[in-house]
Amino acid sequence: MLIVQKFGGSSVANAERVLNVAKRIAKTYHQGNQVVVVLSAQGDTTDDLIAKAKEISKNPSKREMDMLLTTGEQQSVSLMAMALLEMGLPAISLNASQVKMHTTSDYSTARIKRIDSKRMKRELDRKNIVIVTGFQGINRYDDVTTLGRGGSDTTAVAIAAALNADKCEIYTDVEGVYTADPRIVPNARKMDEITYSEMLELASLGAKVLHNRSVELASKYNVELVVRSSLTEAEGTVVKEVIKMEEMLVSGVAGDDNVARVSLLGVPDKPGKAFDIFKTFGKKNINIDIIIQSVATDGKRNISFSIDKDSLNDVKEIVDQNIAKWGATGVEYDENLAKVSVVGAGMVSNAGVASKVFEAMYDANININIISTSEIKISILIEKEDMRKAMRKIHDKFDLGA
Amino acid sequence: MLIVQKFGGSSVANAERVLNVAKRIAKTYHQGNQVVVVLSAQGDTTDDLIAKAKEISKNPSKREMDMLLTTGEQQSVSLMAMALLEMGLPAISLNASQVKMHTTSDYSTARIKRIDSKRMKRELDRKNIVIVTGFQGINRYDDVTTLGRGGSDTTAVAIAAALNADKCEIYTDVEGVYTADPRIVPNARKMDEITYSEMLELASLGAKVLHNRSVELASKYNVELVVRSSLTEAEGTVVKEVIKMEEMLVSGVAGDDNVARVSLLGVPDKPGKAFDIFKTFGKKNINIDIIIQSVATDGKRNISFSIDKDSLNDVKEIVDQNIAKWGATGVEYDENLAKVSVVGAGMVSNAGVASKVFEAMYDANININIISTSEIKISILIEKEDMRKAMRKIHDKFDLGA
Numbered sequence: 166m167l168i169v170q171k172f173g174g175s176s177v178a179n180a181e182r183v184l185n186v187a188k189r190i191a192k193t194y195h196q197g198n199q200v201v202v203v204l205s206a207q208g209d210t211t212d213d214l215i216a217k218a219k220e221i222s223k224n225p226s227k228r229e230m231d232m233l234l235t236t237g238e239q240q241s242v243s244l245m246a247m248a249l250l251e252m253g254l255p256a257i258s259l260n261a262s263q264v265k266m267h268t269t270s271d272y273s274t275a276r277i278k279r280i281d282s283k284r285m286k287r288e289l290d291r292k293n294i295v296i297v298t299g300f301q302g303i304n305r306y307d308d309v310t311t312l313g314r315g316g317s318d319t320t321a322v323a324i325a326a327a328l329n330a331d332k333c334e335i336y337t338d339v340e341g342v343y344t345a346d347p348r349i350v351p352n353a354r355k356m357d358e359i360t361y362s363e364m365l366e367l368a369s370l371g372a373k374v375l376h377n378r379s380v381e382l383a384s385k386y387n388v389e390l391v392v393r394s395s396l397t398e399a400e401g402t403v404v405k406e407v408i409k410m411e412e413m414l415v416s417g418v419a420g421d422d423n424v425a426r427v428s429l430l431g432v433p434d435k436p437g438k439a440f441d442i443f444k445t446f447g448k449k450n451i452n453i454d455i456i457i458q459s460v461a462t463d464g465k466r467n468i469s470f471s472i473d474k475d476s477l478n479d480v481k482e483i484v485d486q487n488i489a490k491w492g493a494t495g496v497e498y499d500e501n502l503a504k505v506s507v508v509g510a511g512m513v514s515n516a517g518v519a520s521k522v523f524e525a526m527y528d529a530n531i532n533i534n535i536i537s538t539s540e541i542k543i544s545i546l547i548e549k550e551d552m553r554k555a556m557r558k559i560h561d562k563f564d565l566g567a
Numbered sequence: 568m569l570i571v572q573k574f575g576g577s578s579v580a581n582a583e584r585v586l587n588v589a590k591r592i593a594k595t596y597h598q599g600n601q602v603v604v605v606l607s608a609q610g611d612t613t614d615d616l617i618a619k620a621k622e623i624s625k626n627p628s629k630r631e632m633d634m635l636l637t638t639g640e641q642q643s644v645s646l647m648a649m650a651l652l653e654m655g656l657p658a659i660s661l662n663a664s665q666v667k668m669h670t671t672s673d674y675s676t677a678r679i680k681r682i683d684s685k686r687m688k689r690e691l692d693r694k695n696i697v698i699v700t701g702f703q704g705i706n707r708y709d710d711v712t713t714l715g716r717g718g719s720d721t722t723a724v725a726i727a728a729a730l731n732a733d734k735c736e737i738y739t740d741v742e743g744v745y746t747a748d749p750r751i752v753p754n755a756r757k758m759d760e761i762t763y764s765e766m767l768e769l770a771s772l773g774a775k776v777l778h779n780r781s782v783e784l785a786s787k788y789n790v791e792l793v794v795r796s797s798l799t800e801a802e803g804t805v806v807k808e809v810i811k812m813e814e815m816l817v818s819g820v821a822g823d824d825n826v827a828r829v830s831l832l833g834v835p836d837k838p839g840k841a842f843d844i845f846k847t848f849g850k851k852n853i854n855i856d857i858i859i860q861s862v863a864t865d866g867k868r869n870i871s872f873s874i875d876k877d878s879l880n881d882v883k884e885i886v887d888q889n890i891a892k893w894g895a896t897g898v899e900y901d902e903n904l905a906k907v908s909v910v911g912a913g914m915v916s917n918a919g920v921a922s923k924v925f926e927a928m929y930d931a932n933i934n935i936n937i938i939s940t941s942e943i944k945i946s947i948l949i950e951k952e953d954m955r956k957a958m959r960k961i962h963d964k965f966d967l968g969a
Contacts, residue, residue, distance in 0.1 A: 184623065217582070218645075221586065221653065222649040222652065222653040223653070226648065226649055226652045229646075232641060232645035232662070233641075233649075236638035237638075239637075240616070240635055243620075244620065244635065247628055247631045248623045250631065251623065258634050260711075263709050307664070307665050307686075308665065309662075
């Protein structure tokens, strides 16, 4: 098999961990597999480099920042290659310019355009373990770019797609994807399998195991993803298009307690008004999550939406500047909210899921602020202090526990 | 004018120094010059990276070591570009792969083959200050190489040659090239000008201002070198082919107190014997400096040579393994020697220089162990404890002082 393995920064933070990861790679190689490894920068390297740059410039050039930050992964891959060579295994490190990992030109948020797989294939043909820098690329000017958040996962999936790998293993500090965060729901169960779309919903809901971009890419190119622990030998969770067993009605519950709600009151009920409002936020790169409009009365509506609490200050500023233009009569903010979401591919054809969620909230005496449903997800906004209880209740209600 | 400026690792060791160097670069740029800057890795970065590698592998792969070490210069150049951009100046950093600095494939000791100057010229045309990584290159496989000792000086000279620059300024922590080490000879004088060949002799004799490779390259492509201080505004020393003023009989005195002498006794006087002996040392990468053969008596000779004391252990091992084969009857080592050299382009046509050196030693009651002369240099091996006195005596004898 051809296997791509991705290890994050904490897995290679020091010499000891590099050597441990090297042993795991060696094991996969000795089982007769071809192995491509994708690495992030060691531990705090990226943060340290950012601090260095900030000493020199308050607002460093993005191009130069990418030039600086990409040295971190190059250090990781060369050290890992040394570790494997020291163990007597053939290994070679490659940076984005050697692989040829072509991206768009957007420094700090580049997107992968195509991967020239010739060099990697040649090294694999020579029986080498190929160690590739995650998170980085080169643009059409031969300049160095970075992929932004979740970049190394995305690199791993993109390489797996380019090489038509049998699977792409993402190593983390947890054993896989759980039905809920085990710190909140003690009897949460590790899932053996999950579909891309479920994983996408969970990833965007604070499961924090895989970044959305990498799951989207895996789904697009049908790359079989495996999320597993770099610390244990446990099997992990397989993420793929169609899962073998009958699809679970509900596969998991996710919580995010960093949510705020904004309500614009008395907005004139005219066509294009909502578009006008959300375009303004979009231009400022504010991510709007759930949107709810009240039914119009007297030609006025209330428009409520949820946002990441980190953007609340920016949102307040935008509202202050535009509220007159929008014609709203007032605004309300609620900063103490949490979002709890239930995800499951089986939900599409089963209308009973929503009512079961409401029943669980009713049993627990939890008030629902806003509800949003999609084909495979139901999200509710509730008081922050109720989040943990709500997650446990729903988890029990759907019998997800171990 | 098009000026190449090279700054070493200590000049860019921290944010404050980076900003200081940036000011100096800015000054040159504001005077209407085109500027290309070559930088080494910051301060101890290279040593720290070597230590990291040694934690992982006792004898790290040279290819991977180069991959690791080249991140140091990439960090320097990006930080410097940020500093210049912060000052409102147009600047761009380039690594060896972006410049296209083609080298041989010899990892850790690569030699520059050719420089593709297109990218640098394009950036200069756009009025950019171009900041280039020193010490590194890429080979025919797109793999990263390093140039070994004196690498960044060599990079700077090679770029100056490729761009046909008006001059190449090498910034150091001294004000230029002196007639002798001022710590040993207090009245040593900074030279305004010196020829390439004099500089070459001085560089190889412990003046430690410029590495030989860079001077050789400058001489080959007739690049005007300027050695000057990064701390003061002093003019520095110009190194070029022909100097304006009448050539000095003697330009400088250099000392090296890390010298050992090896004498092979009773070596059979046969053709090819010396070749046989020195080939053995050459294979083991031992650098032999001065060689002296005694006149043969009874078909036997003594062969003495000087070496860097650091290679003495290796030399002893080689002698032990081969002395029987060479047919020598014994060996003597002297570890407490120093080499003092007098360098001057004017010496070629003046037989009196050697006798003046001997006279100075006679005056000082210093015993000469071995003598070696070339067209522009006279070297003597003396007791280590006599080195400083000898240098001062010779410096006075030729009236080199300020």
